[in-house]
Amino acid sequence: MIDRERYPVDPWRLVEKKYDEDGVSETIFTVANGYLGLRGNHIEGRAAHEHGTFINGLHETWPIRHAEQAFGFAEVGQTIVNAPDAKVMRVYIDDEPLSFDETEMHDYSRVLDMRTGVLTRDVTWVTPSGKRVRMIDERMVSFDERHLTVLSLEVTVENADAPVTISCQLLNRQDGAGIYAGDPMAAESERAAGPGKAKFDPRRAEKITERVLQPVEYWQDGLRSALSYQVTDSGMTVAVVADHVVETENDYSARSLIEPDIAKNVFRVQAKAGVPIRISKVVSYHSSRGVPARELVDRCRRSLDRVGVEGVHTLFQAQKEWLAEFWARSDVRIAGHDDLQQATRWGLFQLAQAASRADGTGVPAKGLTGSGYSGHYFWDTEIYVMPFLTYTSPQWAKNALRARVLMLPAARRRAAQLNEAGALFPWRTINGEEASAYYAAGTAQYHINADVSFALGKYVRATGDLDFLIREGADIAVETARLWATLGFWRGTNGESSFHIHGVTGPDEYTTVVNDNLFTNVMARYNLRFAARVVREMAEADPEAYAALVERTGLDAGEADAWDRAAEAIHIPYSESLGIHPQDAFFLEREVWDLEGTPAEMRPLLLHYHPLVIYRFQVLKQADVVLALFLQGNHFTAEEKLADFDYYDPLTTGDSTLSAVVQSIMAAEVGYQDLAREYFEHALFVDLGDLHHNASDGVHVASAGGVWTALVSGFGGMRDHGGELSFDPRLPSDWPELSFPLQWWGSDLLVTVTRDSLRVDVRSGDPVEFTVRGRAARAAVGEPTVVALAGQGPVRPGRPTLRQIEDARRDDGTRLSASVPVTTTSIPILAEYED
DSSP states (O other), X not given: OOOTTTSOOOTTEEEEOSOOOOHHHHHHTOEEOXXXXXXXXXXXXXXXXXXXXXXXXXXXXXXXXXXXXXXXXXOEEEEEOOOOBOOOEEEEETTEEOXXXXXXXEEEEEEEETTTTEEEEEEXXXXXXXXEEEEEEEEEEOSSSTTEEEEEEEXXXXXXXXXXXXXXXXXXXXXXXXXXXXXTTHHHHHHHOOTTSOOOOTTSOOOOOSOOEEEEEEEEETTEEEEEEEETTTOOEEEEEEEEEEEESSEEEXXXXXXXXXXXXXXEEEEOTTOOEEEEEEEEEEEESSSOHHHHHHHHHHHHHHHHHHOHHHHHHHHHHHHHHHHHHXXXXXXXXXXXXXXXXHHHHHHHHHHTTOTTSOOOTTTTSOOGGGGOBOTHIIIIIHHHHHHHOHHHHHHHHHHHHHHHHHHHHHHHHTTOSSOOOOSSBSSSSOOOSOGGGTTTOTHHHHHHHHHHHHHHHHHOOHHHIIIIIHHHHHHHHHHHHHHOEEEEXXXXXXXXXXXXXXXXXXXXXXXXXXXXXXXXXHHHHHHHHHHHHHHHHOHHHHHHHHHHHOOOTTHHHHHHHHHHHBOOEEBTTTTBOOSSTTGGGXXXXXXXXXXXXXXXXXXXXXXXXXXXXXXXXXXXXXXHHHHTGGGSOHHHHHHHHHHHGGGBOOOSTTHHHHHHHHHHHHTOHHHHHHHHHHHHTTTTTTTTSOGGGOOOHHHHHHXXXXXXXXXXXXXOGGGOOEEOOOOOTTOOEEEEEEEETTEEEEEEEESSEEEEEEEESXXXXXXXXXXXXXXXXXBOEEXXXXXXXXXXXXXOOHHHHHHHHHHHTOTTOSOOOXXXXXXXXXXXXXX
């Protein structure tokens, strides 16, 4: 799945041995910290796909122009914009620039070291006059100091004296006519596409042709340069200040240039043979939604002044120490498979780069590695990223939840706009307002409300952080539950009343605006119960906090009872004839899409077929019912899980990278071990192998989070239903051992799974109780517990094919029938409210 000649196996480093300027390498060699991200563009200033210096939340707004307007449509689009680029450090030997297209290159390597957080490139090249030059450049975005990045360059002419010029730049890549958000080659690609071919990709950023950043203050002071801007329409501000430290025994001089969109510090060196020239470029970025740009410049100066006192080396040392702590609580180890280990660690590192210093802003779907999805935050964070954060770095999880708390005012306005009570979180956003112009696959995904509450409940359940729940989180629970209470409605059937939710879209975007989407209903049920339980427990345990909640939200005493009644009666579709849960009320009435007969060049479907064509068929972009089987697993029997998985897995295209991880988890649980491994490896290499052909637009952060969940919850079998920690491992046949750390109620655990046993070590904190395949166990510091495993659970040779599904539907007489028997089944409910 990955070119191993170019990217050799190394369990702790991503190594590139061959130079090839492409967008994928720009993505996978990004360095970031959750606030600031620098794409892996080479220091010479070129980009094969996209120049990228991104700040989390720095965005432009623009009016959405609908072809046909209707009330309540999203009105203001948002897209991440490029901050000024500090990566450029051009080198000239004998006044000739280094150009990889023309240079005689002798050695090349680029290394992202995941233990130090430093990207290093080492190049040796020979000039036309025979001078051998070695260049080593390093790049680091500080995890410890979120506003700082360091770029260093060491140049040595090894076999001759030579004049060397190094031009260090801050560059705002805008001249009033360029495309600043998205791929600069996109327009040409669209023109080149032939008839019937995809001429667009909605997953990419919008194209803005007007000037985005308006200059405010810019200056040079010695070797220090400053640029600052205000974003044209959003009004946000950003500033960047760079300082330079020169270390060499060669004679040199320095010149500077400052203009509104460029600052240069040019160093001219009379280099002696074998005498190195080292320049360290320390850069600070600050941004704001309301602080004047000049104030941000001052903040940058103070950040750099602190480095000047402490020394650049302290940033590198702090980075190494920070990462040592991160890996101690996060590293998942797969024994005997260095290739899988390398890709796993790279994915975990991407999660740290996307979320660690987001500090109350959201986690973009692409992190800060590219402009894909316009830098928006989705439900991906709550379902795919939050589990990793919650169980390894709870403070990061809390910060991500606070981003949703800060969005509540906008979410309340959005719910009111759609004639609902409570709050409706946006399907995609940066500033809290809904930014999806296509409501059928955007606003209609009401499940975002339940996803946010689910993440909140999981965080509280795993950490015991009741203080956050009481102070802020309860507001989310209350307002999201309110929406379900008004969105749904009651209907009487056979003398009984059931609660239904119509006109929604589930996770599967190939089936939109449906009635009683199963995923939405089971997650709404969770949301309603969770809110009711939180409200009642606050009223009983902390009357003062409850009174404050009532004051903030206007909570009525009878709302909790209404939520519980709706949850108990919510409709759960079930087909008695097929023995499965329909994805929605009418899903089984549609014809099955012939995926096996669909040419590869016509995938993904969303780029080659009109939505109405897709909507007429049983075909899934991503796991929907299967995701519900995982998240709400204790409400489905083992038989139901197997039947549902067998039915839906062949219908799932995998056009979304959110699918493979969930399919891997459930395949492992129901016994398809080979299939679980296949899905896992697809998710693991989705970016490193560019398996979806869009890694150049940025890392699939949710998939990286899902890889962690596939390892821990899939192969490791970890669940926490009802607030009880449990394990039921399912190791692949050729994995001798899998180990992973977990944080549970403040205790630090290390779980080690082999084919014969599961061991839990409590490295710090209180004793922990758990179960292993139903057997109770307990571990404490200095008292590890080892539980023997009898076999690996059910192992099945393979799941049904599409043809077998069609045959079953024909035998049942339901293939194109006008009506499929769908009834409400009684699903056992555990006492605990969380699930």
